[in-house]
Amino acid sequence: MTIQVGDAIPSAKLMQGTPDGPQETSTEALFGGKTVVLFGVPGAFTPTCSAKHLPGFVENFDALKAKGADVVACMAVNDAFVMAAWGKDQGVDGKVVMIADGSADFTKKLGLELDLTARGLGIRCQRFALVAKDGKVTHVAVEAPGAFEVSRAEAVLGAL
Template sequence: MTIKVGDKIPSVTLMQATAEGPREITTDALFADKTVVLFGVPGAFTPTCSAKHLPGFVTQAAALHAKGVDTIACVAVNDAFVMGAWAKDQGISDEVVMLADGSAKLATALGLELDLTARGLGMRNQRFVLVAKEGVVTHVAVEAAGGFEVSKAEAVLAVL
């Protein structure tokens, strides 16, 4: 079942690339006592994700923070090393927390997994964005296949 407004963010352990190597981060810690924008992409280094989705949130980070967002996080079904390399490639410092969901546990728990095994890509995230306050979803938008409208940073700004 797909997560919806009013649902609590499921408790899952993700990985984050750090200078000291990959480290675990729980959704409980990430979402506790904060307003968080979490956007999910089908994969690091993919065309729309690299050219539009992630850069849009970097560009709009100050505007999102001005509207009360404490943390902006990107999640993909990739490993922490790939997410770290993608962050470096994109020039990400601390504007966006880059999260690795290598086994698609969060994607599955959110009901937002996308099975692309027939195309050789395995399990992925659907392209989505959600806003949660203190771990409770206040907004969620999932793109139609191939779409890029409802999950971009500007769309989130419009609903905050």
Template sequence: MSIKAGDTIPAMTLTQATAEGPRELSTEALFGGKTVVLFGVPGAFTPTCSAKHMPSFLSNMASLKAKGVDAVACMAVNDAFVMNAWAKDQGVGDEVVMIADGAAAFTRALGLEFDLTARGMGVRCQRFALVAKDGKVTHVGIEAPGAFEVSSGEAVLAAL
């Protein structure tokens, strides 16, 4: 079952991709006492993720912060080195917390796994965005396969 408004973010240790290499980050440290937008993509460097999804958050960052968002995080079922390279490619800087979910453990805990094995990609994350306040989910937008309508930076901004 997919995560929904009213649910609590699962307590887990995540892997954050940083310029210095992979770093452990607990969900408590990321979400505790803050308003956080987490968006998930099927994969770093994939067409919609690179051309639309990440840019939609980067271009709306000031507006999201003005609406009370403390942090924006991006997650993909990729390793931390790929996520770091994608962050560099996208010019993320320190604007977005890059979460590497290489084994899809957090993706599965959120109920957002998507099997793309037939397309050579294995288990991936569905395209989604959620808002959590102090670890409690207040909004979730999960895309239908191939869609990009409810998980963009603009859609999240409209939901705040």
């Protein structure tokens, strides 16, 4: 079942893509005591993700912080090396935390997996955005297949 408003963020280990290489983190460390905007994409370096989704959050970072976000994080079912390289390519410059869910474990716990095996991509993450305050979901928006509306940075700004 897809995570809903009022649900607790499930416990999981994640890898963070950093310029210094992969760093392990946990959902407790990422979400505990903070207001977190987490958005998920089907894959790093993919067209909509690279041209619109991630850049929108980088461009709106200051506005998101002004509306109360302590952390803005991007997650994909990719490895931490790919996420770090994508962050560098996109100029996140420490604004957006690049989260790798390489085996889709956290994605599955959120109920947001997307089976793209027929396209040669395996299990991926649906395109979504959520806001969590101290580990509790206060907003969640999942895109319809092929859409890019409700998970945009501008839509999340309206939800903060």
